[in-house]
Amino acid sequence: MTSITETSPHLLAPEPSRLQALKSIILGRPGTIAAVVVIALLCIVAVFAPMLAPYDPLTQSMLKINRTPSWENWLGTDQFGRDVLSRMIYGSRNSLIFGLISPFCAAVIGTTLGVIAGYFGGIVDRLLSRVIDLLLAFPELLLAIMIAAVLGGGFWNVIFVITIAFVPGFARVARAQTLAVKQEPYVEAAISVGVRTPVIIFRHIIPNIMAPIVVLMMLWVASAIRLEASLSFLGIGTQPPNPSWGNIIKDGLNNIFGSPWPIIGAGAAITLVVLSFNLVGDAVRDALDPSTSQN
Amino acid sequence: MARYLLLRLADAVPTVFLVLLLVFIAMRILPGDPAIAALGDMATTEQLQLFRERMGLNDPLWLQFINFVKGVLTLDFGTSMMSNQSVLGLILYNLPYTIELTIVAMLIGILLGVPLGVIAATNRNKAPDSGVRAFSLIGYAIPDFYLGALLLITFSLNLGWFPINGGGEGFADRMYHVFLPALTLAFVKAAFIGRLTRTSLLEVLSKDYVRTARAKGAKENRVIYGHGLRNALLPITTGLGLSTLATLSGSVAIEMVFNRPGIGKLLISAIAERDYAVIQGGIVVFAMFVVLINLMMDLVYIVVDPRIRMK
Numbered sequence: 001m002t003s004i005t006e007t008s009p010h011l012l013a014p015e016p017s018r019l020q021a022l023k024s025i026i027l028g029r030p031g032t033i034a035a036v037v038v039i040a041l042l043c044i045v046a047v048f049a050p051m052l053a054p055y056d057p058l059t060q061s062m063l064k065i066n067r068t069p070s071w072e073n074w075l076g077t078d079q080f081g082r083d084v085l086s087r088m089i090y091g092s093r094n095s096l097i098f099g100l101i102s103p104f105c106a107a108v109i110g111t112t113l114g115v116i117a118g119y120f121g122g123i124v125d126r127l128l129s130r131v132i133d134l135l136l137a138f139p140e141l142l143l144a145i146m147i148a149a150v151l152g153g154g155f156w157n158v159i160f161v162i163t164i165a166f167v168p169g170f171a172r173v174a175r176a177q178t179l180a181v182k183q184e185p186y187v188e189a190a191i192s193v194g195v196r197t198p199v200i201i202f203r204h205i206i207p208n209i210m211a212p213i214v215v216l217m218m219l220w221v222a223s224a225i226r227l228e229a230s231l232s233f234l235g236i237g238t239q240p241p242n243p244s245w246g247n248i249i250k251d252g253l254n255n256i257f258g259s260p261w262p263i264i265g266a267g268a269a270i271t272l273v274v275l276s277f278n279l280v281g282d283a284v285r286d287a288l289d290p291s292t293s294q295n
Numbered sequence: 296m297a298r299y300l301l302l303r304l305a306d307a308v309p310t311v312f313l314v315l316l317l318v319f320i321a322m323r324i325l326p327g328d329p330a331i332a333a334l335g336d337m338a339t340t341e342q343l344q345l346f347r348e349r350m351g352l353n354d355p356l357w358l359q360f361i362n363f364v365k366g367v368l369t370l371d372f373g374t375s376m377m378s379n380q381s382v383l384g385l386i387l388y389n390l391p392y393t394i395e396l397t398i399v400a401m402l403i404g405i406l407l408g409v410p411l412g413v414i415a416a417t418n419r420n421k422a423p424d425s426g427v428r429a430f431s432l433i434g435y436a437i438p439d440f441y442l443g444a445l446l447l448i449t450f451s452l453n454l455g456w457f458p459i460n461g462g463g464e465g466f467a468d469r470m471y472h473v474f475l476p477a478l479t480l481a482f483v484k485a486a487f488i489g490r491l492t493r494t495s496l497l498e499v500l501s502k503d504y505v506r507t508a509r510a511k512g513a514k515e516n517r518v519i520y521g522h523g524l525r526n527a528l529l530p531i532t533t534g535l536g537l538s539t540l541a542t543l544s545g546s547v548a549i550e551m552v553f554n555r556p557g558i559g560k561l562l563i564s565a566i567a568e569r570d571y572a573v574i575q576g577g578i579v580v581f582a583m584f585v586v587l588i589n590l591m592m593d594l595v596y597i598v599v600d601p602r603i604r605m606k
């Protein structure tokens with residue numbers, strides 16, 4: 001054990017300082033500590049949903065329609081007699097899955113496109129940049145709605161839609177960063193001694209453009225959760241009867257005279273989780289990419 | 296000025312063309328057969344064939360694209376399969392409601408956001424600044440359709456101060472109907488605009504000419520509004536463009552919450568009914584809105600910042 005702790009600072013030279021910075025930023029802000037706790041709780045709830053949920057989220061019961069909150073049903077029941085809390089607990093899985101997978105996929109695709117455009121330049125760059133600029137003119141939500149309008153809802157379609165909505169942003173950052181890194185002496189040196197292009201890209205370019213990409217990925221986890229909720233609310237995301245925080249609100253609105261509790265509960269959950277991911281995203285940005293900090 | 300205007304307008308033409316191409320690709324080439332999407336899995340082969348014939352889906356792709364562009368340019372979006380009305384008619388009926396919602400929301404957002412930003416910037420790191428920061432954190436996090444539902448439950452359902460749904464008739468009634476939906480969208484706007492105003496104003500207030508203005512004894516109000524806010528306008532204007540687009544995309548969910556007519560509601564209902572022509576028309580309208588708002592923002596810049604005209 002001791003030998004590892006002694007050598008690790010040398011093996012991971014730049015890493016500890018960034019992690020240290022992140023740690024001190026998080027610990028220095030009470031709000032961010034609370035946000036980390038909320039996210040940890042969300043992960044626990046999502047993973048252990050079957051054990052934590054008091055009822056099955058899909059079981060309907062005509063006998064217990066539109067109940068107000070009680071010890072039996074903490075958040076009451078909806079118009080089909082389903083337990084709202086159980087639906088919210090299962091719905092957390094959707095938020096977490098879409099929130100994590102889509103920004104990651106978008107980061108991979110967007111970075112690939114951006115690096116290709118930035119590194120090779122020429123006609124490829126001009127074509128890609130034109131399309132990226134055009135797509136960037138669309139707000140992510142509008143782009144997502146427009147694509148989902150064509151594709152319809154469902155798990156893979158939602159992943160696809162949110163991913164596509166985020167790709168242009170990653171591509172623009174990756175392209176700009178690649179253009180900057182390409183000018184660095186070590187890349188010019190590598191080119192002049194004849195290092196093969198893929199090696200230059202994977203060894204010299206990509207590691208050096210990762211910081212802003214990771215920051216963007218963190219900041220967009222919150223956006224992805226919001227997007228999924230919005231799409232599900234509009235009926236073009238997670239399809240009923242599967243619960244998602246967005247479609248719980250949609251169902252709640254159709255039953256607004258019956259019980260307001262599904263709306264209040266699911267909406268509060270979305271707000272709290274998005275707020276938490278935003279706070280943590282800000283902390284990650286301040287640690288990894290201090291130049292863009294807004295404070 | 297006129298030359299810049301013409302250049303900028305000319306530049307919009309290929310953009311519109313590219314947008315139409317992307318919409319076309321999305322509608323025709325993405326996975327999924329439009330005929331099956333429109334008629335459902337249960338449709339017979341003959342029905343599918345008839346639909347493809349009627350929509351021109353059997354033509355070669357390039358001909359379909361030309362017909363599509365021709366249709367958009369002549370404002371012929373086809374006929375709704377559900378209501379048998381012309382899609383253009385449906386769009387023209389719904390469009391004013393969406394525009395009205397967006398404009399009122401932006402106005403309320405600016406009227407709330409800019410003063411909030413000024414208060415935050417002039418009280419930097421004091422209590423009002425923290426208050427504005429907390430407000431904007433919540434504004435960024437709360438989904439607009441949730442806020443809308445809460446306002447609807449509180450003010451329309453429980454207190455009965457505002458109507459529960461619809462768009463209203465006549466100016467006063469329409470403003471009455473649009474207020475709560477617009478306020479919902481404006482809340483998020485105010486958070487964004489407030490934060491933006493704070494940042495740009497702080498940046499301007501650290502400039503040399505502001506120090507000079509203070510040194511020669513200008514009143515604080517004159518420094519803040521005459522020198523500060525005036526020069527902070529350009530970044531705020533840039534933000535307003537983005538903000539208008541965000542309001543437009545937010546209007547889709549808000550129209551659903553308040554059950555208001557509008558392009559968003561038209562599009563979402565069309566998706567539920569698989570009304571292909573209306574979906575396509577709705578998407579084109581939103582896409583054209585994006586191009587148009589970007590164009591308008593560019594024109595606003597040259598009014599706000601004459602330096603851009605020189606380039």
